[in-house]
Each structure stands twice: as C-alpha cells, then as structure tokens.
C-alpha cells in the first residue's frame with residue numbers, strides 16, 4: 001500500500017455566509033507530484049491554507065504524514081515547505097543574504113555551503129550576491145522554492161507556482177519540480193488552473209470545481225479517455241469530411257468556414273487523422289488538437305450526471 005502523505009476528507013470552509021470549500025477530499029502518496037487542479041475561485045488556495053492550518057477548517061479531516069494537523073501542527077510543519085503566497089524577500093539584499101536571514105529566523109541550521117548548494121539547485125548559481133530586487137518573477141519564484149528547501153522538508157506545497165511567469169520561467173519552475181521529485185525524492189503538491197501544465201509534471205491529480213472535488217486519480221488514466229477539440233484545415237474539404245466520417249463514424253464534424261473543420265476526437269485517435277487523410281490524397285494545411293480544463297470539466301460533469 002502506498003504511504004499516505006496527505007489525506008483530506010470532506011473538507012469545508014466558509015467565509016461569512018460564503019462557502020468557499022464545500023466538500024474536498026483527496027490523498028497524496030509518498031513520491032507523488034500531485035496536481036490540485038481547478039478553475040479560478042474553485043477553492044484551491046483556501047483548501048491549501050486549511051491543510052497547513054494557516055486558517056481553520058470548519059469541518060473535515062486533515063492528516064499529513066498520517067498525523068492530524070489539529071494536534072500535530074508543529075511536527076507536520078517541520079516536515080513541510082510551502083509557498084502559498086508570493087514569497088517575500090528583502091529587495092535590497094542578495095539572494096544569499098535573504099536565505100541566510102530566513103534560515104536564522106526560522107531556526108534552521110544552514111551553512112554557507114548549504115545555501116550555495118540550494119541556490120545552485122534552483123538555477124541561481126552565479127547570482128548568489130545579486131540583489132533580489134533585480135530578479136525576474138521566475139527567479140524570485142525559484143528563490144522561494146530554495147527557501148522552502150532550507151529545512152529539508154519531505155513535502156512541498158506550491159500554490160500556482162507558474163502563474164504570472166513568462167514561458168522560460170514556466171519551463172524552469174517545471175523542471176525544478178521534476179528534479180525535486182527525481183533527485184531529492186520529495187513529495188510535491190501543486191495547484192494550478194492549467195490542465196496541460198499538470199499533465200506535464202504530475203502523476204496523480206484531483207480536480208475541484210465550486211468547492212467540491214469531482215475526480216481524483218492517475219493523470220495518465222484520467223487523460224486517456226479525454227476527447228480533444230480538433231481544428232483541421234484540409235483540401236478538398238468535402239472529401240476530408242467524407243473520409244473522416246467513414247473512419248470515425250461517431251464524430252460530429254462541423255464545417256466552420258472555408259476549409260476549416262472542427263470536431264471532438266479521443267486523444268488516442270489523433271495520430272490517425274493525418275495518416276487517413278494522406279492515404280486518400282487530402283492535403284492538410286493545419287491540424288490543432290486543443291484541450292481546455294473547461295471542456296474536460298464539461299465532460300466529467302456530464303458523466304457525473306449520468
């Protein structure tokens with residue numbers, strides 16, 4: 001049986017009369033990169049805050065490392081590193097000094113060597129003595145991750161770690177998360193509203209919507225049944241419709257404009273599109289397979305209702 005690192009059961013939390021989290025349950029196992037996925041306002045940050053007892057839950061069971069957070073808060077937090085809010089640094093001090101001060105305040109013994117190694121790990125080698133005020137948002141985010149690592153936690157909690165980063169910043173943070181798992185054997189939970197982001201790095205996930213968890217499981221398995229929205233430009237377009245309809249009798253093809261077609265298709269069948277059309281001498285000008293969290297939700301919610 002996998003070792004449970006986080007177990008949340010029927011969590012709920014209201015702010016005044018507004019119920020931000022209604023019924024959230026999920027389990028994170030040792031070694032997981034766990035995606036906590038949901039649209040803006042779904043209740044991800046609130047759930048994470050309750051999980052770390054930054055705010056108090058109204059109801060539900062929260063256990064980390066198989067211990068209730070209510071009675072073992074300090075012990076749990078000693079084994080956990082988190083970035084729930086934007087990490088705060090002294091802008092006029094260097095990356096090294098910031099980590100050094102943080103280590104002293106938090107009572108972590110970190111030698112100069114430890115701090116250098118940490119900065120190197122997060123890709124800030126050579127920038128140790130630069131002022132943080134001159135860092136990009138992505139560099140600050142990585143410095144924040146270095147800060148959470150100072151006390152060598154087993155679990156790392158990251159709330160929307162790639163939000164607001166430029167494409168390179170996103171890649172850097174994504175690679176860092178993968179290395180945290182692979183090289184340092186950390187267990188990681190990260191929230192996001194971006195399904196493709198989670199798909200790239202997480203092995204398991206839960207999806208929450210309007211304060212409720214709707215589906216939890218292996219990312220691969222959940223995604224394997226997924227239908228993508230296909231946008232295809234092909235010529236001659238009538239022949240393309242005919243060939244595709246014969247090959248995939250269950251799909252509804254829409255002619256959008258000119259030679260642009262749209263239809264939904266199971267992900268596993270996407271590679272066949274070009275093979276089938278090429279074999280029938282239909283030219284493809286563009287082929288785009290799109291997924292969105294919203295489409296995926298609609299499908300899951302519809303399945304849920306059946």
Ligand SMILES: Nc1ncnc2c1ncn2[C@@H]1O[C@H](COP(=O)(O)OP(=O)(O)OP(=O)(O)O)[C@@H](O)[C@H]1O
Pocket residue numbers: 015018020038039040041042043044045046047160193
């Ligand atoms: N302190 C608070 N007081 C009142 N309402 C709050 C408070 N914190 C969060 N909310 C509300 O609770 C709902 C859930 O917010 P939360 O931040 O948990 O969502 P989220 O899934 O993290 O979204 P985002 O991705 O936008 O951060 C939102 O409607 C938000 O406005």
